[in-house]
Amino acid sequence: MSLEQELLVRPLTARVNLEAPMDIAAYEASGGYLAVRNAIRDLQPADVQAKVKDSNLRGRGGAGFPTGIKWGLVPMGPDAGTKYLVCNADEMEPNTFKDRLLMEGVPHQLIEGMLVAGYAIQATTGYIFLRGEYVKSAERLNAALAEARAAGLLGKNILGSGWSFELSVHTGAGRYICGEETALINSLEGRRANPRAKPPFPQIAGAWGRPTVVNNVESLSNLPHIINNGAEWFKGLSQGKSKDGGTKLYGCSGRVKRGGIYELPIGTSAREIIEEHAGGMRDGYTLKCWLPGGASTDFLMPEHLDLPMDFDSISKAGSRMGTGLIMAVDQTANMVSLVRNLEEFFARESCGWCTPCRDGLPWSVKMLIALEEGRGRMEDIEQLTKLTKALGPGRTFCAHAPGAMEPLQSALKFFRAEFEAGVAPAGTADADANIGLTGVVVNAKVA
Amino acid sequence: MATIHVDGKQYDVDGADNLLQACLNLGLDIPYFCWHPALGSVGACRQCAVKSFRDENDKMGRIVMSCMTPASNGTYISIDDEEAKAFRATIVEFLMTNHPHDCPVCEEGGHCHLQDMTVMTQHHSRSYRFTKRTHLNQDLGPFIGHEMNRCISCYRCVRYYKDYAGGTDLGVYGSAANVYFGRAEEGTLESEFSGNLTEVCPTGVFTDKTHSERYTRKWDMQYAPSICASCSVGCNVSPGERYGEIRRVENRYHGELNGYFLCDRGRFGYGYTNLKDRPRHPLIDGATVTSDVALGAARGMINGASKVIAIGSPRASVEANYALRTMVGAASFYDGHATQEGELVKLALQIVRDGPVPATTITAMEDADAVLVLGEDITATAPRMALAVRQAARGKGRALADEKKVSDWQAISLADLLQRDSYPVFVASVDSTRLDDIAHATVRAAPEDLARLGFAVANLLDASSPAVAGLDEATAAQAKAIADALAAAKKPLIISGTGAGSTAVMQAAANIAWALKAKNDATGLALTLPEANSYGLAMLEPQPLADALEALASGAADTLVVLENDLYRRAPKAVVDAALAKVKSLIVIDHTATDATARAQVVLPAATVFEGDGTVVNYEGRAQRHFQVYDPKYYDASLAQVESWRWLAVLEAASGWKILDDITGACATAVSGLAGIVDAAPGAAFRIDGLKIAREPHRYSGRTAMRANQAVSEIRQPVDPDTPLSFSMEGYNGVGGLDRPAALMPYAWAPGWNSPQSWNKFQQEIGGHLRGGDPGKLLFAGGATQAYFTDVPAAFTPSGSGSGFRVLPLHLHFGGDELSSRAEPIRERASTAFVAIARADVARAGVNGHATVSVDGELVQLPTFISDTLPAGTVGLPAGFAGVPFVAYGVDATVSGG
């Protein structure tokens, strides 16, 4: 297949080159920046918004909210003033490694996507909120930004359109919660990354009180292709496997033969991803269960493998597609340990704002440690079950703790026996009062 | 208005409120932590969960946080829903996973919101069985104790301290379950409003350190409705007493004045009343005598005098001053203010009482959208106003929120929208102030130049007010910016006062307010005064103090009665010495040992504000009654301190005054401007259900043993003939339909609500006026349009050479106030005395670390403080500080090195 053809089938990754990503010349030679040039020349911002809305592109950060509808709340018109476009590149969801591929492999595509989005909402400034550990991504994005600026694609009066747009990379300093869009905005402003109250939504009052749109790297990277090839083409990419359109960066990790990222039609089944693209389980390992898309999704069982991997189908099965990067759990894994690790992660990454998340998660970890070490009690299992409710949606300030409860509740549902195995026999001393949190805090100077 | 349905009942509520507020307004209890009436909603603690239903047919419902949900029309909620109740109990259980359960040794115990809410949610046994996280505590200075292990991370402290009070040195650190609230480094909290942390904190993290040393549970103290004596705002306070000592001062809510908050001077400055060396027995020539002997001696002196004159006091009650005036006659009754200060107070009275713009309440100040502070450092001279002006500045957040259709209680969104923006505040003063951080512009100038700026602003607002000749370009531009902002405002506010010592400054402020008022009826004005009862004294129309000192020095009068006044704080030492040297008989009635009591032949021990009843008049002209907290004689029958007016009533036997109502009534009748003081609070005959109101909570314990060291039989409780309050736990302490007048509430308590949050139960609406009306009686009926003041002063010209400097009084929050500066924690917090000198003048003065300052012949040596803000040609002396000479306004000093 020629690159041109490939771009029509797997638009996001066709140009990816991790060794030496395309410079601007190569990128433009392959049709890069045409979308933004054409859009600025031929389309009104409202037209761009309409195209994206028609494509039904759903946010690839994990929540699946339609991008066009998200934009639709942004105040438009000549008096709308300063507006911000922020790329959420704070990829920190455990078992997620897709945005990194796009940023390191084809940085210009993201920049072009941001130009399209920025033009559509008439943003004045853009930031790529990049997690601090992605050093190579930062280098490559900054190099690409410099090229784009030199080419007149960034800055004042872009391509003579009268529209001005500055774009820069903002690197973070850790903390998973920065991926939550309002926490991200606080972090961008140089504050503690506590989520903000909604409403008002960021599109109305976000960064520095101004209208702000936060979109994921993968979502933004789709935009040039939607502009180039149209909404109908985009919808067709799913090949009828889903009512959603487009491709999706799926991935697979765990004890599989060929872990990695695969750009496939959205709605491809988990079985196809694991068995064909990842080559199936390694020899001697069988699939016990799987996480469909990150730490904050419910475990699914082998019987769910034939479900199309799209937002609605996985949701119906009681989980969430999330980032769409599957973690295959093999038969050697102890579910109590896995869940303990997950809850330890969520407890450590809680921002500390609301009570259930801040104080409930560490409690869950301590009970899980007790069960893991065979020092648990039956009441612990009951209490863990209670926590899955008390830390559920609506009970907490943001989605962090509800996300944390997803793997816990599903593990309790599917693997209760493993939890019960951790209950100390009646009459044995469980000496469990001294379980502290194992997470390490080195930064908080004040003890 | 909106109709909401709560557990099947229909209620009309204010649809602009959130559900938590709305329900609390209705008297329905929902537990909460992070929400606070003054701080808004942030949704952090998740304690106020209720079940919300789509409509009357929805049986499923969903859990919502009532503080984050608007009380919109047609809302269906349930507080009693089992799932909601279980969730609320779970939240307390979560908080308890780290809370140490140390209530028996915790100073918050008994007035702890966390205790109250725990009981309310009925969480009583925990299943958590693991270790608790622990923290190290910090030494936060002399006022605030710190015990972080008790923290429930409601974030109220930082939201109050940083966002509300503008403090910069308290923060939240760390994340997850390891969040820590404190200073970046151990050390004294810098805000002058730090004490409110003790009431804002819902548990025992921040407690009153001054209380620690003499700790008593809330239910074991005796209280009275009292008025803070440390400035002219007249914040309502609730002092608590046990064993004859004041042990703590807490805020007493007032819907138009202090609201929920006090300043640190007012809260922590009570220690002077507990000082061992205070006069508590009558003295003749320094020797203790009985009251009868002392009274006899005083009578003899007065009867044997050729001429008796008396000097009143702005820190004594109206009744005390009136009794003194009655005794010596109005012509022989002299002002207790320094002479010039007395003139300034008279001018203030004229502006506020007789002018078209009455004084703005503290609460109304918070709604101002442009503020000019002219000549004052209000954080020092009227601190509670400074806190209100901070809210005015932040008020722009509400306006921005309104534009975006965001409710004003959405505290997070308001802050996000506001960012660093604010409504304009201008601070024009002689030196930097503690409000400069929120000022859009500051002006530093000598009083004459501040006045000129003010006159220029007024002239821009109304050309018929006098113009300022020879105004320099920079000042003209400043005046223009200020005038434009004030003219554009919906609710402009002008604050000035006696602090700069300049009649011209106050006149300029009046001109501005009056010019604005002609165009905008919502214009506000406030003038700060030197002391708590400056107006009460001024309305008795005393003669100038200088005349008294002159009459004494010249021998025209030979006997002097001084009421609660240290004359050495009111006139140059040499002048006072010269006057007192001629006095045949000096009688001083005071509660505090001063240089004046040291020279008196007869000292009659007065009650402090905590020990006596009386009426004071604040900056608004609001007469407020303070009530005796306890009777010292109950603990020690030999103690003789009583209200000054009582001494005077006995001395002036012909008056026939027996109880407070007699003298208050006599004063109200005799002095027309003070007619309203009888209505400051109900009189002694007032009863509720036939009962007096109890000063002690009904759980007050140990009374029978209290005097067991003296006698095992319990003596009768003291009788209070003067007021409707009883010295006992017996009496009315209920809440509900037949409520006591707010002026008679000794402390905050309602069933199930032991913490200061119980004030919510006594308000017409949450955070609003008290039921039965906010305490006090406004004496000023509203004035009329006045002619503009026309005396624009000439510009200040610094002397360019030599050692002469204009002395400017610098007001500091701590250390300058006569009474509070005697309290140990305040002394620890106050800076040492100093002389401030402009950097440009250092060479001319030849100072080097220390300077010798000579004012009116008095020489003192002081460390120098080099100021980058003080106008050239001036030096600043901290007003009222020990070791700093009295400074008359406009006086020059000579300053030299070492």
Place this chain on the structure above:
Amino acid sequence: MSTPETVVKLAELTGKTQEAPFVLTDDERHEIEHEIAHYPDARAASIGALKIIQARRGWVPDGALEPVAKMLGIGAAELEGVATFYSLIYRKPVGRHVVKVCDSITCFMVGYEDIKKTLEQHLGITHGQTTADGRFTMLPICCIGACDKGPALMVDDDLHHDLTPDNVVGIVEAYK
């Protein structure tokens, strides 16, 4: 009249000796100013500024808070609140090299604990500790996006993956 300021300056005047104050280098100052220029409000450069200090000094010393906060127009307590929130800002000294071991779910499932144990034995420290020679500090880190090649770790800014107990010692030993 600003009381605390008065007290401080009086202390200076009376000759009270003070510790040598932290001074921002010109480089640091310029870089922070450059960072600030990207944003409508200087405080947005908080994290960037702390990282600039850390890049040169290994950590953020106490004394840095005040001058950096001043550049950002916020209080030191506010900046400390930010510094202590984020896991990659170090408010305690760390070793010359920081070994950040991914402990997120995928790496955990495929051998994180063995890698951690090997490192602990080899370096004689555990998470949050620094070797006596000041060479290494060990910390856990959230998923670093190498899940398909786990277990993974970072030494300073370098990513290493496909770790085994056999190869991990050699990897860290390359950092002197």
